[in-house]
Amino acid sequence: MSKSDYKITVGIECHVQLNTKTKLFSAVDNDAVDKEPNSCVSPIDYALPGMLPVLNKAAVEKAVRAGLAMNCKINLVSRFDRKHYYYPDLPKGYQISQMYQPIIGSGEIHLPDGSYVKIEHAHMEEDAGKLTHFSNYSLVDLNRAGTPLIEIVSMPDIHSAAQARAYCEELHRLMLYAEVTNGDLYQGNMRFDVNISCSKTDKLGTRAEVKNLNSFRSVERAVEYEFDRQVKLLEKGEKVIQETRGWNDATGKTTAQRSKEEAQDYRYMPEPDVPPVVLEQSYIDKIEANMPMMPDEYRSKFGVLNLDNSEREAILNYPILAGRLNEVLDKGGAQLAPRVAHWFSSILLAEENLDKDFSLATASELTELSEMVEKNELSSTGAKAVLAEMYDKKNTQKTPHQLAKEMNLLQENDEDALGAIIDEVLTAPECAKAADDVRNGEMKAIGFLVGQVMKKSKGKANPATVNELIKKKLS
Amino acid sequence: MIIADKNTKAVDLVRAALDKAKEFEDYHCFISMNEARALDKAREIDEKIARGEKVGRLAGVPYALKDNYLSPEGVTTAAARMLDNFPSPITATAVAKLEAEGAIMIGRANLDAYAHGSSTENSYFGPTLNAHNKSRVAGGSSGGSAAAVALGIVPFALGSDTGGSIRQPASYNGVWGMKPTYGTVSRYGVVAMASSTDVMGCLANNADDVDLVMSIIAGKDPKDSTTLDNFWNRELEDAKPKKKKIGIIKDFLGDGVNPEVIKTVRDYAEKMKKAGFEVEEVEMPIMKYGLAIYYIVQPAEVASNLSRYDGIRYGHRSNEAKDLDSIYSMSRDEGFMPENKRRIMIGNFVLSSGFYDAYYLKAQKARTLLINAYNEAFEKYDALLCAVAPAPAFKFGEKTDDPLQMYMEDVMSVPPSMAGLPALAAPAGTSKEGLPIGIQLIGPRKSDQMLINIAKSVEEVA
Numbered sequence: 041m042s043k044s045d046y047k048i049t050v051g052i053e054c055h056v057q058l059n060t061k062t063k064l065f066s067a068v069d070n071d072a073v074d075k076e077p078n079s080c081v082s083p084i085d086y087a088l089p090g091m092l093p094v095l096n097k098a099a100v101e102k103a104v105r106a107g108l109a110m111n112c113k114i115n116l117v118s119r120f121d122r123k124h125y126y127y128p129d130l131p132k133g134y135q136i137s138q139m140y141q142p143i144i145g146s147g148e149i150h151l152p153d154g155s156y157v158k159i160e161h162a163h164m165e166e167d168a169g170k171l172t173h174f175s176n177y178s179l180v181d182l183n184r185a186g187t188p189l190i191e192i193v194s195m196p197d198i199h200s201a202a203q204a205r206a207y208c209e210e211l212h213r214l215m216l217y218a219e220v221t222n223g224d225l226y227q228g229n230m231r232f233d234v235n236i237s238c239s240k241t242d243k244l245g246t247r248a249e250v251k252n253l254n255s256f257r258s259v260e261r262a263v264e265y266e267f268d269r270q271v272k273l274l275e276k277g278e279k280v281i282q283e284t285r286g287w288n289d290a291t292g293k294t295t296a297q298r299s300k301e302e303a304q305d306y307r308y309m310p311e312p313d314v315p316p317v318v319l320e321q322s323y324i325d326k327i328e329a330n331m332p333m334m335p336d337e338y339r340s341k342f343g344v345l346n347l348d349n350s351e352r353e354a355i356l357n358y359p360i361l362a363g364r365l366n367e368v369l370d371k372g373g374a375q376l377a378p379r380v381a382h383w384f385s386s387i388l389l390a391e392e393n394l395d396k397d398f399s400l401a402t403a404s405e406l407t408e409l410s411e412m413v414e415k416n417e418l419s420s421t422g423a424k425a426v427l428a429e430m431y432d433k434k435n436t437q438k439t440p441h442q443l444a445k446e447m448n449l450l451q452e453n454d455e456d457a458l459g460a461i462i463d464e465v466l467t468a469p470e471c472a473k474a475a476d477d478v479r480n481g482e483m484k485a486i487g488f489l490v491g492q493v494m495k496k497s498k499g500k501a502n503p504a505t506v507n508e509l510i511k512k513k514l515s
Numbered sequence: 516m517i518i519a520d521k522n523t524k525a526v527d528l529v530r531a532a533l534d535k536a537k538e539f540e541d542y543h544c545f546i547s548m549n550e551a552r553a554l555d556k557a558r559e560i561d562e563k564i565a566r567g568e569k570v571g572r573l574a575g576v577p578y579a580l581k582d583n584y585l586s587p588e589g590v591t592t593a594a595a596r597m598l599d600n601f602p603s604p605i606t607a608t609a610v611a612k613l614e615a616e617g618a619i620m621i622g623r624a625n626l627d628a629y630a631h632g633s634s635t636e637n638s639y640f641g642p643t644l645n646a647h648n649k650s651r652v653a654g655g656s657s658g659g660s661a662a663a664v665a666l667g668i669v670p671f672a673l674g675s676d677t678g679g680s681i682r683q684p685a686s687y688n689g690v691w692g693m694k695p696t697y698g699t700v701s702r703y704g705v706v707a708m709a710s711s712t713d714v715m716g717c718l719a720n721n722a723d724d725v726d727l728v729m730s731i732i733a734g735k736d737p738k739d740s741t742t743l744d745n746f747w748n749r750e751l752e753d754a755k756p757k758k759k760k761i762g763i764i765k766d767f768l769g770d771g772v773n774p775e776v777i778k779t780v781r782d783y784a785e786k787m788k789k790a791g792f793e794v795e796e797v798e799m800p801i802m803k804y805g806l807a808i809y810y811i812v813q814p815a816e817v818a819s820n821l822s823r824y825d826g827i828r829y830g831h832r833s834n835e836a837k838d839l840d841s842i843y844s845m846s847r848d849e850g851f852m853p854e855n856k857r858r859i860m861i862g863n864f865v866l867s868s869g870f871y872d873a874y875y876l877k878a879q880k881a882r883t884l885l886i887n888a889y890n891e892a893f894e895k896y897d898a899l900l901c902a903v904a905p906a907p908a909f910k911f912g913e914k915t916d917d918p919l920q921m922y923m924e925d926v927m928s929v930p931p932s933m934a935g936l937p938a939l940a941a942p943a944g945t946s947k948e949g950l951p952i953g954i955q956l957i958g959p960r961k962s963d964q965m966l967i968n969i970a971k972s973v974e975e976v977a
Binding site for chain 2: 094122178308309
């Protein structure tokens with residue numbers, strides 16, 4: 041018996057922080073990045089007596105967008121409930137969530153490998169604050185308390201660690217494309233709780249839940265680890281305990297945190313302070329009509345570019361790049377667009393360029409740049425140099441042609457001008473042997489001559505043109 | 516009520532109220548006084564009047580504020596140790612509206628801690644005495660507000676009513692009390708008890724004053740999503756209600772109701788007939804379940820709403836607490852009164868998994884039946900009549916050892932609360948012992964002013 045005899049089944053809950061201007065139930069700044077602790081907290085978030093939540097309509101709209109991005113049914117009536125537990129990061133002593141009637145109903149997500157994962161539902165809720173523990177005291181920061189979240193609950197449709205990762209990555213892309221989150225995993229904008237079980241039969245095994253994973257890699261590793269751990273237990277004839285487990289990124293292991301028996305009773309109750317959310321179908325239709333293109337639409341459109349999957353998916357991780365590439369494709373066709381795609385994947389997505397503002401170069405400029413290479417006005421090396429400059433803020437007013445000119449990179453195609461340089465090279469003593477070789481039909485030697493011309497022209501000569509001209513002159 | 520003008524100084528109105536408050540100090544209507552600021556504000560209003568500037572509709576009128584309304588003046592305690600040192604940075608919407616019209620808060624009125632109770636005996640600061648008999652309770656939870664109005668200290672007071680907390684003390688002290696339609700007045704800035712039935716209202720000495728104060732504090736508030744658009748229109752409802760049909764709830768005229776109370780209701784019905792109303796008895800058997808429904812739904816919401824008092828951010832924190840668990844348990848143990856704890860325990864029980872369906876969910880279903888029964892009754896009747904409470908004010912300590920007996924006090928007042936209906940308590944008679952007895956008029960949603968006008972026209976006949 042081994043792992044291959046077991047089927048692993050995974051379901052994932054994902055919390056997405058919505059990037060609304062204000063919090064879910066209060067009108068204070070929702071963006072706490074780099075802010076002083078407890079500086080984005082209203083009396084509502086602080087849970088003073090007599091404070092009442094007021095639902096942020098923008099958060100409802102973002103939730104609808106997220107639902108549409110996942111091909112989910114949007115429920116016209118949804119309600120909020122209170123989920124009770126005591127912890128200092130939860131000022132009211134309850135979290136306002138949607139237990140019974142969530143805003144987003146069932147749907148499904150198509151993964152790049154062709155598989156599907158069904159969405160059970162997704163609901164709106166508020167985030168909790170943050171605790172920092174010290175040796176004999178703890179500090180509470182409520183900046184994050186009240187940040188709008190949607191919790192996306194998948195069906196147990198996932199059957200490998202790689203698929204679990206692919207699902208999380210696709211979810212991340214969908215949320216970015218729907219423009220509902222900043223999607224910064226490091227800041228906790230998306231967090232994953234992963235339920236894993238193993239079985240040799242079609243009957244699902246007992247599951248363990250690994251909570252609070254904040255990277256795709258940790259999702260994949262945690263699923264892999266749990267698969268091993270559970271199979272080992274089952275092989276020894278032991279039972280998997282239904283429990284919550286924590287992930288330790290350093291050791292690469294999960295550890296038991298809380299068993300089912302110790303699970304809290306959340307004493308759910310309808311939230312009496314927030315009226316039901318009642319949406320008109322026309323409101324949803326309007327949002328749907330204005331939704332941007334989703335990754336799957338780009339995938340099918342980019343088919344003509346013949347990109348390999350990893351290159352395509354890397355570009356798709358950045359909606360701005362996918363959008364630009366799509367526009368280049370529309371403007372310049374399948375002739376010009378693949379070159380731009382390669383620039384994106386090989387240059388912009390290199391580690392050192394990831395902090396660049398990818399929106400700086402417009403699709404027209406990128407098309408122009410690709411066209412210059414196509415027309416031999418620029419070498420591919422020169423184009424890469426120009427591209428780098430296009431992502432510098434100081435150059436936003438300049439066209440690629442202007443940049444190339446300034447950088448002295450425009451290729452010399454003028455045969456008279458090139459002819460003079462070639463004559464100079466062919467008469468130079470150090471080139472005499474190579475010239476003779478070419479005359480005698482030893483065409484390998486032409487490379488040396490072209491190289492010399494390139495050197496003399498400081499790289500501006502178009503090598504193809506030079507090649508042709510040398511052949512003509514020595515024939 | 517007397518409004519300040521060229522001839523009547525606001526300072527005199529406020530000073531008179533403060534003097535009376537001192538005179539009746541032993542009734543313990545107030546938890547704290549707001550003397551200095553009240554006089555300052557009165558002077559400001561007098562200066563405005565002297566300069567010929569416009570002043571509000573309640574210029575210089577002193578009032579008592581139930582101490583569960585937040586206001587930056589002094590400390591909002593909710594009569595609980597938990598909040599006995601809580602200076603609020605917030606002003607409740609109702610308070611802000613009154614202040615904008617020139618009303619002047621002279622003190623914070625006593626209540627049962629967190630408004631849990633029917634006698635003000637649950638106040639951490641001690642009970643309020645009945646205005647008509649010092650050996651009797653003032654009722655509750657707005658006992659301080661009711662006694663302050665009945666003693667003539669202030670012409671009106673703000674109260675809150677979750678299951679009878681305005682109406683029952685009004686009845687016990689012989690004053691008027693309005694529990695408006697749910698959502699009429701903003702709950703923003705009032706310490707929550709049970710959110711789905713909490714309403715803010717007032718107590719006063721006559722129907723016109725109730726109408727005036729309600730017309731000012733009513734209205735939509737963006738800070739309270741459950742508020743209704745303002746339907747209070749003083750001009751429109753001024754016309755006398757004619758030929759209305761009234762149903763006396765028969766189920767509250769039998770067992771468990773004091774004969775003197777029954778007689779008062781029947782006498783009131785006769786007066787109504789004289790005033791030209793058509794009156795007949797109506798059976799509403801579901802009324803007897805009202806109390807059971809209320810004492811499941813209300814503690815559930817109470818338990819939830821009191822979760823925020825955890826000793827972490829504000830309010831009482833136990834000096835003995837050593838770690839997180841003991842901060843929670845000891846602070847809450849010391850900060851809450853026994854009745855608060857009883858309701859937290861009941862509430863958490865009915866919401867806990869395994870019991871939710873049997874208690875909370877079932878109660879909510881029964882609540883729907885109750886609402887349906889009212890709707891049905893209102894197809895036939897314009898308003899319903901019954902007493903406010905089964906008996907006149909009881910003696911101190913009489914019911915403190917038996918919570919169920921205490922809860923029985925609410926049997927007639929909780930059904931309209933569960934249905935979100937307006938209910939008006941009006942003085943109707945006096946017992947042989949000289950204790951006031953009030954009646955209650957209940958109408959469809961937003962019929963608040965009609966109820967006031969019905970009671971007014973009955974009073975004119977008598």
